[in-house]
Amino acid sequence: MTVPLPPAVARRRFLPLRLPTARRRGRWTLGNMVALVILSAFTVFFLLPVALMLNTGLKPFADVSLARMWELPSGIYLDNFQAALAALGPNLGNSIALAIPAAAISSMLGSMNGYILSKWRFRGSDAIFTAFLFGMFIPYQSILIPLVSFINLVLPGGGLPGLILAHVVYGIPVTTLIFRNYYATLPNEVVESARIDGAGFFGIFRHIALPLSIPGFAVVLIWQFTNIWNEFLFAIVLTRPGSWPVTVALNNLAGSQIVEWNVQMAGALLAALPTLLVYIILGRFFLRGLMAGALKG
């Protein structure tokens, strides 16, 4: 892709954020040396919180003290992580039981919606799409009272199913958006010729759109998994302590006067680990989801 497309066209093509393609190798010029120094300084700034969590988490209880926060651990000890795991273990399990099904269901809904809104457009379908998109931006405080009443009515008990339902529904806008932009890259001629060959709505979806959707599913699943794992507001109003996902439990741990800060740091790292690993391994897909949220600039 040597000719840069205008942003709106690039968006339709679902260009995966053309960040990774450096056109030339890094150059060692004087200007770049200055740039490197500044970038390195910011690298310290960006890594500092993680360094703190790791450094504190790996110390034995005896070495932990506020005044020696920045001293390196005398060895690698897992005391803090064991204590954090004892406190947050069940909640990590809840987060897994929440994020995986919710991400899976909302991606399936999103792929069907995206397929329809890009390849089977009808009068008013753009208006429906825009109405969906608005749901992505609303402050959830504006629907929180009805949501809590509704979930308590249909799925009482403050368990995970109610929270999963909320995440599936409020995930529809973003999953639809990503899949719609994704299927827009599928040439209309392919769909047309399949139709002439007698394939219908479901045939084209099943045999043409879905098999080509694996990268689309990767983007959406990762995006939804990360967001649902990290979410706090719905979780705190919709679940009871036994079903608390890890974000709520971690916040509770951090506000507690009994649990030491070193255990909090280890707990924070444990809570961050799954999404961090996903980012490290599959960051490319995560980035596309991120840029979709900006509706592509």
Add this chain to the structure above:
Amino acid sequence: MTLVRGLRRHWVALAMLSPSIILVGIFVYGFIGWSLRVSVSEWQGLRPDFTFAGLDNFVALLSDRRFQIDMRNTVVFTTFFVVGAVGLGLLLAILIDRRVPGETFFRNVFLFPLAISLIVTGVAWRWLMNPGSGERLTGLNLLFDIFGLNALISAWHTSDPPWGIAFVALPAVWQMSGFTMALFLGGLRAIPDELKEAARVDGAGEFQVYRRIIIPLLRPALLSALIILGHLSLKVFDLIVALSGKDLRLDVPAIYMWTTTFDAHNYARGASIGIYLLLSVAILVVPYLLWSLRRETEL
């Protein structure tokens, strides 16, 4: 024949879309309507009371001392957060766009906070920005002390209002600058090298190339950044809760809504705050959504 087929196509698509239409219809638009109804009611306490109260709740909030503080906090936070994240994101994007060695490494470092929960960010920064002194000197203050930068030692988010909330913008900038960097980097990489070369040939200095050519071409990316960051900062909630619990000095409308509704059971007031929040976000986002849609259909 074509008409029948067209109609059939249309109906299958609509039928398959209808579960989502119904769900979004109820959970987004129906629930907003329901919140509106609660906001003009007298519902205080556990038992619903739908007596019509007109705009009383909205008017009362405007003279509510706590809500006034919340609005001031939102303005201060938004200013520092948006300026900080746009400024830092732009700086990082420009530096990385120079094709420095190790580009991929830097990009990944600046982007990883986006994968982390705001609760984790809040918990970590709560200790980095710990205001303890003397024996309890720790976190960034301790680091400043070690390096002899005592002038930088600060009370952070526990500073006197309204500056405490400004420090909350620091972890928020830490978390979101990668996003603005990615937006700007996408914009920068879309600018053809020939354009910059031409300007240089015409005698423009490096600074002028940025000022006259590059920055103006980044305007669409800047607009996206402002809308996304702006609406996020109006909704800021998790980060402050994790950073400071329910410290009233750092209160914002989203937290007020949460505590007044679920702790104090003042549902009418909670709903009114929710509607105020919705209005503020809608003013920012609706024109952007309509503009994006129109730009797309123009193609």
